[in-house]
Amino acid sequence: MRVLALAAVGALVLAGGIGAALRADPAPSTAYLTDDAGRALILNGFNTASSAKSTPDGMPTFTEADLDREHADMGTNFVRFLISWRSVEPEPGVYSQEYLDRVAERVGWYADRGYSVMLDMHQDLYSSAITPSGQNGNGAPAWATYLDDLPVGDNDMWEMYYLEPGVIRAFDNFWNTTGKHPELTDHYANAWRAVAERFAGNPAVVAYDLMNEPYGGTLQGPVFEAGPLTALYQKTSDAIREVDRDTWVCVAPQAMGTNWGTPSGLRPIDDARDGEQRVAYCPHIYPLPMDLGGGYTGNSRTQVDATIDAWRGNVLRTAKDLGTAPIILGEFGLDTTLHGALDYVDRIYDTARDMGAGVSYWARDPGPWGPYEEDGTERNLVAALDEPYPRAIAGQPTRWSADADRLEFAYLPNLSITAPTEVYLPARTFPNGADVDGAHVANWNPDARILTLRAPATRQEVTVSVTPRG
Numbered sequence: 236m237r238v239l240a241l242a243a244v245g246a247l248v249l250a251g252g253i254g255a256a257l258r259a260d261p262a263p264s265t266a267y268l269t270d271d272a273g274r275a276l277i278l279n280g281f282n283t284a285s286s287a288k289s290t291p292d293g294m295p296t297f298t299e300a301d302l303d304r305e306h307a308d309m310g311t312n313f314v315r316f317l318i319s320w321r322s323v324e325p326e327p328g329v330y331s332q333e334y335l336d337r338v339a340e341r342v343g344w345y346a347d348r349g350y351s352v353m354l355d356m357h358q359d360l361y362s363s364a365i366t367p368s369g370q371n372g373n374g375a376p377a378w379a380t381y382l383d384d385l386p387v388g389d390n391d392m393w394e395m396y397y398l399e400p401g402v403i404r405a406f407d408n409f410w411n412t413t414g415k416h417p418e419l420t421d422h423y424a425n426a427w428r429a430v431a432e433r434f435a436g437n438p439a440v441v442a443y444d445l446m447n448e449p450y451g452g453t454l455q456g457p458v459f460e461a462g463p464l465t466a467l468y469q470k471t472s473d474a475i476r477e478v479d480r481d482t483w484v485c486v487a488p489q490a491m492g493t494n495w496g497t498p499s500g501l502r503p504i505d506d507a508r509d510g511e512q513r514v515a516y517c518p519h520i521y522p523l524p525m526d527l528g529g530g531y532t533g534n535s536r537t538q539v540d541a542t543i544d545a546w547r548g549n550v551l552r553t554a555k556d557l558g559t560a561p562i563i564l565g566e567f568g569l570d571t572t573l574h575g576a577l578d579y580v581d582r583i584y585d586t587a588r589d590m591g592a593g594v595s596y597w598a599r600d601p602g603p604w605g606p607y608e609e610d611g612t613e614r615n616l617v618a619a620l621d622e623p624y625p626r627a628i629a630g631q632p633t634r635w636s637a638d639a640d641r642l643e644f645a646y647l648p649n650l651s652i653t654a655p656t657e658v659y660l661p662a663r664t665f666p667n668g669a670d671v672d673g674a675h676v677a678n679w680n681p682d683a684r685i686l687t688l689r690a691p692a693t694r695q696e697v698t699v700s701v702t703p704r705g
């Protein structure tokens with residue numbers, strides 16, 4: 236039954252993809268998140284980590300040494316760090332500074348290594364309180380979970396819990412579709428204000444991802460996204476801006492459908508800050524044929540490519556509707572033992588690069604989806620992700636492309652930015668450093684693998700080419 240339902244949605248996506256191919260897609264986004272120095276950031280990292288969904292202290296099973304290894308192996312500069320409402324607000328109106336201390340400690344690990352952090356208020360299936368075992372779902376605290384005594388049956392596939400009457404009711408109460416709980420979205424916005432109060436002014440924390448994979452319960456599609464979801468984002472953004480005028484807020488569409496390439500009905504929010512709007516768009520992509528284990532070969536590859544094409548056009552349209560919002564692909568990932576898996580990974584990173592989007596891979600957990608096995612053995616994903624890229628650009632990026640042993644990028648220098656342009660170079664393909672055309676080498680740090688560049692004093696577009704030193 237589930238396969239038929241999903242296949243029906245898949246057919247919609249393919250039809251949409253063909254339809255989208257008939258419509259001209261908007262131009263790739265020219266908007267990027269910027270650091271305190273004003274540099275455009277090319278964000279490249281992981282979701283860290285799924286394990287945080289179930290640990291009592293709400294922290295991922297991830298150490299500072301794990302981060303050192305990730306940086307040495309893949310040169311990441313970004314993390315979508317999972318936090319949870321249950322941990323922020325364990326009792327109504329009570330905010331856990333002890334929990335926020337633990338988050339701040341890990342943010343410090345990333346900050347010490349020059350990373351950018353996006354805090355992700357992560358939910359799946361609303362809450363771990365949907366079943367007595369607490370083993371299904373995560374996100375909302377128990378005190379905010381109202382099933383109204385409706386049943387939640389057992390399911391082999393975790394996604395099927397979204398169809399359980401009790402889970403749908405928990406969401407309907409949160410969104411106040413029932414009219415019985417107008418207070419819950421206020422609590423949610425105030426929990427985010429407590430987080431923002433803690434991290435406002437922290438230069439490593441560049442964005443807040445307001446809700447992971449929203450779900451509307453009995454409300455689905457544009458009626459949900461343009462209604463309660465946009466209203467929650469506005470309410471939450473307003474609450475954050477009371478204490479933090481500068482960190483970007485990231486809004487995501489409902490997961491159902493848009494993860495598979497269908498368009499989103501999300502509407503713009505008004506950022507209360509003075510100056511530029513700092514609202515980014517954080518969609519996910521999980522093509523249905525991959526979800527069904529089809530791999531990236533043969534007919535499954537054809538369907539996945541149609542999904543990616545449809546997804547790209549729909550994401551660019553929504554980002555434009557949101558006010559030319561920068562795009563961060565908040566999640567994509569797969570079991571990399573599937574046939575064609577690394578070709579799929581390359582296709583997604585190429586698509587994100589072309590869209591000007593940052594990427595956080597799902598996820599930084601051991602096992603077949605991640606970079607390392609349970610015993611720490613390096614997996615195929617590490618080499619696939621270890622490619623050169625411009626981490627931070629002192630101007631407006633216009634294009635970039637890379638292979639394992641070549642990087643080329645172009646940008647319009649902003650002469651008012653005093654910080655240099657930074658490039659990551661893998662040790663495996665740039666063992667002796669690099670030869671550079673189009674810019675001056677200010678420094679090469681062989682330990683951090685970071686090449687620092689200065690553009691010629693021009694307002695014209697410069698093209699930089701980086702190749703391994705012989």
Ligand SMILES: CN(C)c1ccc(C(=O)NC[C@H]2N[C@H](CO)[C@@H](O)[C@@H]2O)cc1
Nearest residue numbers: 359394397447448450490491494521566
């Ligand atoms: C039916 N609904 C609402 C639904 C189905 C499937 C997903 C999903 O696979 N999501 C992809 C990944 N994202 C989460 C973490 O955010 C992971 O657990 C999923 O693998 C989401 C929602």
